[in-house]
Amino acid sequence: MAPILQIKNLRKTYEGGFEALKGVSLDIEEGEIIALLGPNGAGKTTLISTLCGITIPTSGNATVGGFDIQRDFRAARNLIGLVPQEIALEQFETVGNAVRLTRGLFGKRRDDAHIDKVLGQLSLLDKKGVRTMALSGGMKRRVLIAKALSHDPRVLFLDEPTAGVDVSLRKEMWEVVAELKRDGVTIILTTHYLEEAEAIADRIAVINKGEILLVEETDKLMQRLGKKQLIVDLRDPLAEIPAALAGFDLALGAEGRCLIYTYDTQSERTGITRLLSELAATGINLRDLSTRQDSLEEIFVGLVREDAA
């Protein structure tokens, strides 16, 4: 099946010449949850805004459900729900009216039963007649989600859905996302936190300075991040790894002065004890031991280097 969202070489240069998106390409499959992970100013919001029609791309194109976001903007946008990063609500309007307006804008007939269902899903049903100014920040964010869901979108953009939301509510939000996924909604969310992406996303796209650095299944990325290295400094340099140690994931360091053992912190047995006793058995003298872990940043740096090479 064709991806529900296809982004091809999308670029956005803001007025004033700042290039916020430097040719982003990404395919997103129907029904998956993808997290856009990146630091402040990476271009996450710009990417979402461009796909939703809030800003006009400078070049490149994208399709939603096969519809071009510019040429077939109606058909494309009909499929999309958007929860913006900044809370924007009219203070004097009631929750019910705010949600009703969005549904109407998407050309759907008024349907109070459906709106009640969405509000219920977000624990907002008792707030239906309340003016939005009387809501807490977390509730306001949920109103924005209710608005975005009011017209049954197939693709939902959540721009930092858990910013400023407390821990218990954050879990609740993840629940909502999981439930939407069960209904087959495709979800694109942004976050600064790897843990959040890990908790809910099927895939993670790392974005920085307007470029996607990597897109990987969450499990694989976490495995890569879960790898740790034990560095064994040797008293006497080795020419090669002794045959007795062939069973270990070992590499020989610079000038044979150290052995680098890569292991998985998340597996039950790291193999360190066994390695050390094998080393002693083969008569190799140790000078020092240290460990090292690739952080997300190091993976970025590695990627950028690969790019440059």
Add this chain to the structure above:
Amino acid sequence: MNVIAIWSIYRYEMARFFRTILQSFISPVISTSLYFVVFGTAIGSRIQEVEGVSYGAFIVPGLIMLSVMMQSISNASFAIYFPKFIGTIYEILSAPVNFLEVVVGYVGAAATKSLFIGLVILGTASLFVDLSIAHPLAMLAFLVLTCISFALMGFIIGIWAKNFEQLQLVPMLIVTPLVFLGGAFYSTSMLPPVWQTVTLFNPVVYLISGFRWAFFEQADVPVGLSLLAIAGFTALCLGVIWWIFRSGWRLRD
């Protein structure tokens, strides 16, 4: 055509109006009464008649036009500036609607409000002076067209404005003088010839003249020309808004 979207915007905007319906009703009643006290009594005691119409009645069309133009501009400019200001504009921009649907919704609501106010003023004025309307349908047509065209202009101002000062600037600096110099309270034939020629460059003259013709069958410029002017102005505003939405100017940057 996304008719439901148009209707949703229209209803949402009108709801704001109905929340403050009493204010919307009382303030034109009071201001109209004041105009009659000041203009009708003070000036009217010196100028009894203009071209066979009592001065009190003569100023009614101008008075209605003045309010309707100002109201249309401020209603429509605020209606689109406000969502830009508080950020809810994202909803409009990401909805499956084209520029015409957005405009019909917002401008339609703004024009409805000012039409309401125009009619309230007309009703109030008829309490003070004897009014006979020679061509009621033409009167209504001119009124509605003015509401729409000035609401369109207000819509452009609302998109253009970057702050509240700018929002007030155009109505104050450009529209008020044009209306006051547009024959709202006098016939341009009362001016020296040079100024009569100058006023022909004031678009508001054509609107007020046509509107007054619908009341008293007397006009400063031919009625056909008035209609042409208002149609041209409406088309111009629509063209500008079409360009704004196409280019994204001040909306999608």
